[in-house]
Amino acid sequence: MLEINNLSKIFYKGTYNENKALTELSLKINEGDFITIVGSNGAGKSTLLNSIAGVFSIESGSILLDGQEISNQAEHVRAKSIGRVFQNPLAGTSPEMTIEENLSLALAKSESLSLRWGLSNYKRKIMKKKLSKLDIGLENRLTTKVKLLSGGQRQSLTLLMATLTNPSLLLLDEHTAALDPATVIKIKNLTNELISENNITTLMVTHNMEDAIKMGNRLIMMDKGQIIYDIKETDKKDLTVEKLHKMFEIKHGSKFTDDRMLLTV
């Protein structure tokens, strides 16, 4: 499905600020895997996701998606088969456009752009059906500009848009980190629903260890640009936050430090 071999990424290469974000990282992800990724600050979690998405070029290594080498493809080319939701709830939608216009772009993702009308009654029907699953009343507000929605509503919409065309891979980069506690629960449930409903292979970065343990079927812990633990389904069930912390200390040599983690455990 997704196969990463010896992936390295260095920021500011050759300067005083050189930063080895990922070092010879390899990972094999099976079809339908829902992997949660945890790790301390600067472990390379977001860099891994951005490398897969093609936000920047990588130093070395290969990334195979459905057997195809994608590490040389432009970001927008990979995006055809990758869905993404960002930490910033404003990042995934176009604020000046209406809900239906945004959704129409997501629906057209797998097609090539054309001069056909962006909207039709048939498309609106599909949109309403999909939106009603979010259960936040957006199905009755198709012509509302997205900038008028709350952060949680926008993140729900982004999540729906990212999964609408059943991507080969879904990348979630702390997509609940900027939301209020009540909304976080809603978005988490929605995430689980959308992923299991369509059986989408997913990588989710989170700062919440409990979520990392509860959600998904596989947990990866990263440190200093490498994967230090890869915990599969059966072992994952017995995990606790304390155990995870201890495991980290054994490998890392010191306590798990994460300014945000302290607040969420």
Added chain:
Amino acid sequence: MNLIFAITSLEQGLVFGIMALGVYITFRILDFADLTVDGSLPLGAAVSAKLISSGMNPILSLVFALIAGGLAGSITGFLHTRLKIAPLLSGILTMTSLYSINLRIMGRPNIPLISQPNVFSLFEQLGINYLWSTIILLLIIILLVKILLDSFLKTQLGFALRATGDNPQMIRSMGISTNTMKMFGLILSNSLVALSGGLVAQYQGFADVSMGVGTIVAGLASVIIGEVIFGEKSIFIITAGVIAGSILYRFSISLALNLGFAASDLKLLTSLLVIVFLSTPRIKKIMR
């Protein structure tokens, strides 16, 4: 202000309104402050004037003006998307180059078209009253452009163009190249501006190499006046506002001239007008 004066302002507002619609595409939809227009307006005028004076049909000459404008837009697009030059500078570079290119096309700084046929004289031959024929033809042209633009912005491609200016990160994650869309928007915008330039040359009876100075400011003024007065409820209203803005802008220029300002003061007045309209929201906020 007498009737002739009002009609002239209205005509100018319409003929430059096509340019303002072009500026709207880059400035508002793409969020790209494109200064190419100061060069692509006279480019359209130069191409049209040169072709007419060598005997081409004036309508056909406008098609070539449109294509030339598109090419100019693609140069700015290339500078920005491929060579990664900042938007403002890309436009300035193309605009500056176009000054020389326009002189090359025309062969001299000014081509008079007084004795040549033009779209307006052709239209008049259909038997329409002299006083109104120009306005009617311009209205038909600009409404056609507006309807086409409005419709285009409702297609899949139009949606992608709008989202590119609004949230580039989002449009990339939807599998669309922002570079391609910017290139496309710049070509579309400058085609319209050059079409406007060709019509201006035929309307005023000459093409001049320096006629493009201040085009961007006039275009911005039209867009902003339109927004302030008409609002931004829908694409239909916005583009109507841009055209109305262009007409109001030409009226205020005429008014200023009537009040005794010299023609040479107009650029200053235009800038002041744009500053006032651009700062209105900010000033309103402070007053509250």
